[in-house]
Amino acid sequence: MDLLYQIVAHYNHWITIFLMVSGLYIVVSRGNMVKKLVGLGLFQTSVYLLYLTPGKILGGTPPVLSPDFSVYSNPLPHVLILTAIVVGVATLALGLALVVRINEEFGTIEEDEIFAGDEDE
Amino acid sequence: MVLLTLLAAITIGIIRMRNLFAVVVLGGIYSFLMASVMIVLDAVDVAMTEAAVGAGISTVLMLGVLHLTKTQESKPKHTPLLPLFVAVATGAALVFGTFDLPPFGLADTPVNLHVAPYYLENSLRETLVANVVSSVLASYRGFDTLGETAVIFTAGIAVLLLLKGKRKLKPGPKRRRIGR
Structure with a gap:
């Protein structure tokens, strides 16, 4: 019973952590740069989940004020994450532009091949 | 779930x-x-x-x-064991930390009792916007949103510089093509 309670109480946190470490794993273990950026994206979205989870109140409604409701979820994480998403896509675009330039310069987007090409010189 | x-x-x-x-x-x-x-x-x-x-x-x-x-994507050259270990260790530490977090969905957690009630109670009177998220984003934190716009602008310029400047680069000794 206690275990079941822990699972229900912390399931969001655990999935958040799983997404976070998967993002970390992809970034560290994969040499392909597009894959690395996807991993960074996973990491980033897990942080969104981390912020939004504690703001939710069971039985609450979205924070749009109305006389019909009295319990609202916490609006502040929403604001922070809204900003984070938009900045995130800006950095993603920058990273992808760098990948395109690297591909033009070296003809590959694999880290290992770039390093190998450097050593040949 | x-x-x-x-x-x-x-x-x-x-x-x-x-x-x-x-x-x-x-x-x-x-x-x-x-x-x-x-x-x-x-x-x-x-x-x-x-x-x-x-x-x-x-x-x-x-x-x-x-x-x-x-x-x-090409096959990974080195073994993924070390990254896997790092990821699992980090995850285990974080999961251990979650047991001290308040359970999901409660209203009386510190996060929900600090400043959030102020905005829920006063934003309609102070900004006349029913959507609290919009009022905080555009009014209370307006300068933050301005800074965010500056970040996007900078990123856009950087992307344009990276992609447009390529024609002007002189083909020095560093340029080479492996694939394609």
Whole structure:
């Protein structure tokens, strides 16, 4: 019973952590740069989940004020994450532009091949 | 809970796939799932943004880059054991930390009792906007949003510089082509 309670109480946190470490794993273990950026994206979205989870109140409604409701979820994480998403896509675009330039310069987007090409010189 | 489990399943798919096209499409599905989770968590504004930006713009950008580069990831050369160990160790430490967090969905947690009630009570009177998220974003934190716009502007300029400046580069000894 206690275990079941822990699972229900912390399931969001655990999935958040799983997404976070998967993002970390992809970034560290994969040499392909597009894959690395996807991993960074996973990491980033897990942080969104981390912020939004504690703001939710069971039985609450979205924070749009109305006389019909009295319990609202916490609006502040929403604001922070809204900003984070938009900045995130800006950095993603920058990273992808760098990948395109690297591909033009070296003809590959694999880290290992770039390093190998450097050593040949 | 179902949505969250689906998210985890898609993540495993993203890790295992080596076809980057499939990875990007899975990333789009992931973003839409994340947007659904956000709706369940009452973050409707964030869900709309995530669906538009995460599943829309990001996917299009990724597909554009795949068109310019290549869509197949090569086999990883070194063993993934060390990264796996780092990831599992970090995850275990974080899971251990979650047992001290307040359970999901309670109203009387420190997060929900600090400054949030002030905005819920006063923002309608002070800004005349019913949507608290909009009023905080555009009014209370207006300068932060201005700074965010500056960040996007800078990123846009940087992208343009990176992609447009390529023709002017003189073909020095560093330039070489391995593939293509």
